Amino acid sequence: MDQRIEEEIRIRAYELLSNVDVRKASTMRTGPGPKLKSWQNIEGTKAHSRMKQALLLDDNIAQLTVRELVLRKAEVESHVATRGQSALALLRSDAGRAKIGVVITDHLMPDMDGVEFVRQLRTFNQEVPVIVISGLPDADIEYAGLNVIFRVKPCDPEDLIALVNRH
Numbered sequence: 001m002d003q004r005i006e007e008e009i010r011i012r013a014y015e016l017l018s019n020v021d022v023r024k025a026s027t028m029r030t031g032p033g034p035k036l037k038s039w040q041n042i043e044g045t046k047a048h049s050r051m052k053q054a055l056l057l058d059d060n061i062a063q064l065t066v067r068e069l070v071l072r073k074a075e076v077e078s079h080v081a082t083r084g085q086s087a088l089a090l091l092r093s094d095a096g097r098a099k100i101g102v103v104i105t106d107h108l109m110p111d112m113d114g115v116e117f118v119r120q121l122r123t124f125n126q127e128v129p130v131i132v133i134s135g136l137p138d139a140d141i142e143y144a145g146l147n148v149i150f151r152v153k154p155c156d157p158e159d160l161i162a163l164v165n166r167h
Helices: 003-017 061-073 084-092 094-099 114-122 137-143 157-166
Strands: 025-028 036-040 046-050 053-057 078-081 100-106 130-134 149-152
Touching: 053 061, 053 084, 061 078, 061 157, 078 084, 084 094, 084 100, 084 114, 094 100, 100 114, 100 157, 114 130, 114 137, 130 137, 130 157, 137 149, 149 157
Parallel strands: 053 078, 053 100, 100 130, 130 149
Antiparallel strands: 025 036, 036 046
């Protein structure tokens, strides 16, 4: 996908999401734990919340961009990966273990499908919540016993935000 198309997707996604309350968020390091996020709340005073970050895995740049924008509007920081192996490497790292609080992955990807990704992830991390989003409604049976939350595309932005905030 060329850069013009990617930029147009970002602009369209931003326009679609522009009705969500936008508050400028900033982060600062507060020690070895998760980052402390602060932003101006509606009353104009600073609000704080400890929140881990999301890892978004999808080979489709447009899907990644839309999900990242949805989560940004909900004041959730995200990391993105387009390949399963790079996502697994981040999740194995000290920084990944400290920062990533939820993983959102596609089901069908060229280098490694979502099922294989989750199987490999579960060999070293049983606890991190995983949300699988697929265009195939029957794919959920492939994730039996892997402790995932399964959603069918298109995933409602409010549903995605609620799922991420719950974990």
